[in-house]
Amino acid sequence: MNKGEVNINEIIKIMPHSYPMLLIDRIEEVTENKVIAKKNVTFNEPIFQGHFPGNPIFPGVLTVEAMAQASAILLYNGKEFDKKEKDTLFMGIDKTKFKKQIKPGDSMSLEVEIVQEKKMKKGIILKLKGKVTVDGKICTTGKFTVGAFDKK
Numbered sequence: 001m002n003k004g005e006v007n008i009n010e011i012i013k014i015m016p017h018s019y020p021m022l023l024i025d026r027i028e029e030v031t032e033n034k035v036i037a038k039k040n041v042t043f044n045e046p047i048f049q050g051h052f053p054g055n056p057i058f059p060g061v062l063t064v065e066a067m068a069q070a071s072a073i074l075l076y077n078g079k080e081f082d083k084k085e086k087d088t089l090f091m092g093i094d095k096t097k098f099k100k101q102i103k104p105g106d107s108m109s110l111e112v113e114i115v116q117e118k119k120m121k122k123g124i125i126l127k128l129k130g131k132v133t134v135d136g137k138i139c140t141t142g143k144f145t146v147g148a149f150d151k152k
Helices: 008-014 060-076
Strands: 026-030 034-040 086-098 107-120 123-134 137-150
Touching: 008 026, 008 060, 026 060, 034 060, 060 086, 060 107, 060 123, 060 137
Parallel strands: none
Antiparallel strands: 026 034, 034 107, 086 137, 107 123, 123 137
């Protein structure tokens, strides 16, 4: 994978997600241990019909999901296995804090970094730390675990 910017067409080829659950619009930087991604929050997203009418707020659970999706890029970047042979799983969330609301019109910057990597016979597990900022202000921070395992 290119260490520079990755566009949406390349992301679609990498990610196991599709619309409406694909929450990454662009990868700005990817290295062996870190990814910086963007999610542009728009008012026409279906979630804003109910969260919340008259005061649209991007849900915290989707903010965390966006960080987990950014980490999937790290799962497959430079690894020796084919994603078609693996199930990608979100395995745990720890110490997540929501500090600032995210609203339509915001551009989320998602920065995720590997803290620990464990390779196993049938897959890989990553422990990560992440943060989401909008205009340089921290909105969400957290630690989480993701994995890729042989399909059964």
